[in-house]
Amino acid sequence: MIADLPPGLILILGALGVPFVPRWVRRYYLLALPALGLLQLFMLPAGVSAQVEMFGHTLTFLRIDGLSFAFGVVFLIAALLAVIYGWHEEETLQHVAALIYGGAAIGAVFVADLISLFIFWELTAIASVFLIWARRTERAYWAGLRYLVIQIGSGVILLAGVVLHYRVTGSIAFEHLGVVSFATALIFLAFGIKCAFPLLHNWLQDSYPEATVMGTVVLSAFTTKMAVYALARGFAGTDMLIWIGAAMTVFPIFYAIIENDLRRVLAYSLNIQLGFMVTAIGIGTELAINGAVAHAFTHVLYKALLFMSMGAVLHRLGTVKATELGGLFRSMPLTAGLCIVGTASIAAVPLFSGFVSKSLILASIAAEGQWLPWLMLLVASAGVVPYTAYKVPYTAFFAKDSGKRCKEAPTGMLLAMTVTAALCIGIGLWPAGLYPLLPYPVDYQPYTVSHVVTQLQLLMFSALAVAVLMRNRLFPQNAAATNLDTDWLYRRMCPALLKFLGNIVRQMHLRALLRAQVRLVRFIETIYRHHGPQGALARTWPAGSTVLWVAILLCVTLIFYYV
Amino acid sequence: MSTRQDDDTPRTEKLSWFGTDRTTVLYRGMWIACALLAIADFAFAHHPAFRFEGFPVFYGLFGFIVCFLLVLAAREFRRIVKRDEDYYDR
Numbered sequence: 001m002i003a004d005l006p007p008g009l010i011l012i013l014g015a016l017g018v019p020f021v022p023r024w025v026r027r028y029y030l031l032a033l034p035a036l037g038l039l040q041l042f043m044l045p046a047g048v049s050a051q052v053e054m055f056g057h058t059l060t061f062l063r064i065d066g067l068s069f070a071f072g073v074v075f076l077i078a079a080l081l082a083v084i085y086g087w088h089e090e091e092t093l094q095h096v097a098a099l100i101y102g103g104a105a106i107g108a109v110f111v112a113d114l115i116s117l118f119i120f121w122e123l124t125a126i127a128s129v130f131l132i133w134a135r136r137t138e139r140a141y142w143a144g145l146r147y148l149v150i151q152i153g154s155g156v157i158l159l160a161g162v163v164l165h166y167r168v169t170g171s172i173a174f175e176h177l178g179v180v181s182f183a184t185a186l187i188f189l190a191f192g193i194k195c196a197f198p199l200l201h202n203w204l205q206d207s208y209p210e211a212t213v214m215g216t217v218v219l220s221a222f223t224t225k226m227a228v229y230a231l232a233r234g235f236a237g238t239d240m241l242i243w244i245g246a247a248m249t250v251f252p253i254f255y256a257i258i259e260n261d262l263r264r265v266l267a268y269s270l271n272i273q274l275g276f277m278v279t280a281i282g283i284g285t286e287l288a289i290n291g292a293v294a295h296a297f298t299h300v301l302y303k304a305l306l307f308m309s310m311g312a313v314l315h316r317l318g319t320v321k322a323t324e325l326g327g328l329f330r331s332m333p334l335t336a337g338l339c340i341v342g343t344a345s346i347a348a349v350p351l352f353s354g355f356v357s358k359s360l361i362l363a364s365i366a367a368e369g370q371w372l373p374w375l376m377l378l379v380a381s382a383g384v385v386p387y388t389a390y391k392v393p394y395t396a397f398f399a400k401d402s403g404k405r406c407k408e409a410p411t412g413m414l415l416a417m418t419v420t421a422a423l424c425i426g427i428g429l430w431p432a433g434l435y436p437l438l439p440y441p442v443d444y445q446p447y448t449v450s451h452v453v454t455q456l457q458l459l460m461f462s463a464l465a466v467a468v469l470m471r472n473r474l475f476p477q478n479a480a481a482t483n484l485d486t487d488w489l490y491r492r493m494c495p496a497l498l499k500f501l502g503n504i505v506r507q508m509h510l511r512a513l514l515r516a517q518v519r520l521v522r523f524i525e526t527i528y529r530h531h532g533p534q535g536a537l538a539r540t541w542p543a544g545s546t547v548l549w550v551a552i553l554l555c556v557t558l559i560f561y562y563v
Numbered sequence: 564m565s566t567r568q569d570d571d572t573p574r575t576e577k578l579s580w581f582g583t584d585r586t587t588v589l590y591r592g593m594w595i596a597c598a599l600l601a602i603a604d605f606a607f608a609h610h611p612a613f614r615f616e617g618f619p620v621f622y623g624l625f626g627f628i629v630c631f632l633l634v635l636a637a638r639e640f641r642r643i644v645k646r647d648e649d650y651y652d653r
Contacts, residue, residue: 139652253633254633254637254640255644257633257637258637258640258641258644363612366613371615374612374613378625378629379629382625382629382633383630383633385626386633386634386637450607450608450610453607454622455622456600457597457600457604457620457622458622458625458626459626460593460596460597461597461622461624461626461630462626462630464593464594464597465627465629465634467589467590467593468631469631469635471590474634476634476637476641479645481645481646481648482645482646482647482648482649482650482651483641483645483646484643484644484645484650485644492651
């Protein structure tokens, strides 16, 4: 059994032991868990193993193939980096939550049946919410609750889909499903919620920026990419995904440009990058799936790097609001430099990781002749300059000096960021190192003269556009504001609607009560009139009148008798 | 030259770059870089996947126009969605 222990379980079971480990070894113990997981993953044979009989079904906890392997590797690397990043964090709760959460996501990637998928799917939701609550603010508490409701909701929809699917097909295997029935549509919806599809997306931007410094880094890696994996496994080649993905790459750009909280900017930008992967999954060819997996791989790293750098700023200054930052490169030159590496990677600058993976996706879309989605993704590729490059590193570390001075980030954070940045550059310089991890053989060369020059053109001209806009004061100034997104529906509209309906019901209730009271009073008054002290029926009658009545009755009886 | 330009354009937001005001130098450098990249576009053979991709300096022009419009659109978009910072806390 130890031989085929799933890597995810190493993290989950190991995390349960964290509180019992003496403080001085705790950090090394934490570091050892993902390292062991990674080692275990490389030792495990390809194929299906770790099967358990439960509920009358065979649950399969290990299915190692090209698709699950790549996600497993990058998730374990992300868990490892998160531990290093949280080196300064004394609070055990966050580390335990992060490891269980990461372990659950890794577990979900390797399962081969829908029931175990559901178990890990829900476990990620429950474990991760503690990373938000650990911030211990009122905002974080409510954001965490909203997050939990939506995440658990996704799990419940998944369960409903799985149950229906089992009734229809008699199978719980997690293979290619396709949106072919109501059951699979439910499963698709559950995946879509966690993948932050348009209009189902706002839980992400609502909750991630409210989490702790370390929490956001961890959150950014797992939930959404687990959903990307699930979509790639179950719904590759679903045409609908092309358009869903393309829409995802464009609409959050507007929010990202005007948002003030830089971690929220990154959350919107995360959403855009998910769109690239979803589009590729919709295309569904071998090249496209390779692109989606490669992009998920590089994205986990550069997005973690960006969140790490903003986390370091938050850790040192207690704020990541664009309006309160600027000129921080003086205080945090290393963080600034590492943040730029992350930005170059997300912007797909040649020699950085994003260039290698994003080009696979664009090439796969072009190969299918889908010109409109291709153009939409190109819009997002150009838009990355204003929505990430300008917004995040420029506003925080350069721009107008805010006068804020602080220490450079703690050593653990710097180390984690350096390793992540090295991976981003490493993949960019040596894509051949990434390609063997992908599910299908890769026959693609990202570094051609034409590709490098056109990509540089795209980015440089985009930067020029931003510069022209800034010099003419047309670029939206950073402003402290809340921008309404779909969370308004459940944070304002629904409560307002419920209040309105509640008011109507209360009014009706009050009126009914009033009317009933009036009637009751009148009824009592009538009774009182007749039976009260002055009432006709309550009067004391003299004995003579009774005799008279008896005589009258007698007469009437006699008359009737003779008639 | 660049210093004079700085003084001549007080309406431009002062942006510090590595501590000194070098916005104009940077700005011109970007124009030059873009010009060079545009010229470089004619120096090699293209393999356009779509016909429009073969248009001269397609990527550069596309990037410029798209970013320009995106930012302006975001400006207008903000008018609709912007609320006070404590909107949800009240």
